[in-house]
Amino acid sequence: MSKVRVRFAPSPTGGLHLGGVRTALYNYLFAKKHGGDFVLRIEDTDQTRYIEGAEQYIIDSLAWCGILPDEGPHKEGDYAPYRQSERKNFYKEYAEELVQKGYAYYAFDTPEEIETLREKLKSQGKSNLQYGHQVRLSMRNSLSLSTEETGLLLDSGFPHVIRVKINSDEFVSFNDMIRGNMQMDTNGVDDKVLLKADGMPTYHLAVVVDDYLMKITHAFRGEEWLPSAPVHVLLWKYLGWESHMPKWAHLPLILKPDGNGKLSKRDGDRLGFPVFALGWTGPASKHLQKGFKDLGFLPEAFINMLAMLGWNPGTEQELFSLEELVENFSIERVHSHGAKFDFEKAKWFNHEWIKKSDGALLEPEVKKILQQKNIIIDDEKKFKQVVNLVKDRCTLLSDFWEQSYFFFASPLNIDTDSILSKWNDSKNLFFIELINSYKLFNAWDGTELEKTFKEITSVHRIKPGELLLPFRVMLVGAKYGPGVFEIASLLGKEETLKRIQHTLSLLSESKAGC
């Protein structure tokens, strides 16, 4: 058995969205599971849709996910080049070969002529034109024209394409690793263009030629290719490569959460969640669409979520590292139906990953987030403690800001309103005495702070619960966060006393103002 080789073959037409990353992921998982190669091939045969920078963006996106190609345009192997635009000569050669063998033909119809014909049929209420066995003899091509006429047109350099000649009523069967035995007839497909007038191949030719030349053993791609699969299978046969044909698997689509249609690049803004791994700025619009990374997702959570959207190991385990996915993945367990994307579940995966990640792993990203907000981290030991203390309450990395900034800077606002309604002189006196007691502390320890706090409450005959909330608001600015004495302990004596004092004066001002 030859070495497993799979490829991910995106076209550089813009950002790489969820579905694309998942296709890459499944290819990668399968390759690594079987000790094979994962090849990145850039399908840039449509010059009209080519977007500068998209190729690098794709490589960067995959790298962030931990999906590293063994070969690709950025990492050349034995099958270079890896951009189809640089492989132009191969395709022409094979297209000509197909013509010689009688499996393909030259067609001289201009796009405008075909379009006109389509419009005409449409206006007559007829079904869409299929350039195939029904009409090919009434069109302008090397089948309908004499050899002389064809030769003349060819010699004069008349623009032409090469089309595959698909026989009607032919049954094509192949095995799909997800769907099982497929038997389709050729009536559903037309005489696909193989080589365009500009000399570039279409997907149909390029995918077959490149998969053959690059010794691809398994071809996994989106379900949208299923209807044209018979053409590809036939091409493998016509080129005489049938015994080398890769095993196929057509992956289910990722659908929009609100129903209707597959998730597309444009859905990101409309639906309020990212569709890209990394942020993408359209070169024309200059509009930035944020990616999962920008929103505070961990790559581990992102690929975990993606893997589970369309695949399931059959056990109750939901949390998988990339290594565990490699170990457990099986293409046969990929579903044959699409799944709607659920952003809430995606966030859940991230929350789980933040909780289970070692604080040390999170620190660099968290530090970046805090520093972007001009928070100065002067005490590394304290920073580590804070990260571990608050990570359970963070769903996104960006949540670390709200959950931890007040350890390093004064609260932005003090929510005095939440204290004021129940505020009175005896509570004020309590805090004054608390300050005085805390001033005498030598060892600033959370347990001791709590002990003293409670002792004073009993002297003042106030329930601790009535004072804990004001205390929290003094330190945090609002009603959230970890245990209040843990916060005080990390804040240190000077800062804690300063914050109590500060809020006390705010409260007296408010009272006076009433």
Next chain:
RNA sequence: GCCGCGUUGGUCAAGGGGUUAAGACGCCUCCCUUUCACGGAGGAAUCACGGGUUCGAAUCCCGUACGUGGUACCA
């Protein structure tokens, strides 16, 4: 329109002739927490419909409906 693929709670899903039809997200209730989370215990909610086959169908077959993809010199 035609052709292909699909259909288990709102969402992701296990289950592939006999199950009280797993589990997860989300939602609700309670416990924990003198905050917010985390954690724990519960709850509501499902086999698209109609025919077969069978002692027995979510599971197999056929229709219908619905969804989705294709129907480009795009991939």
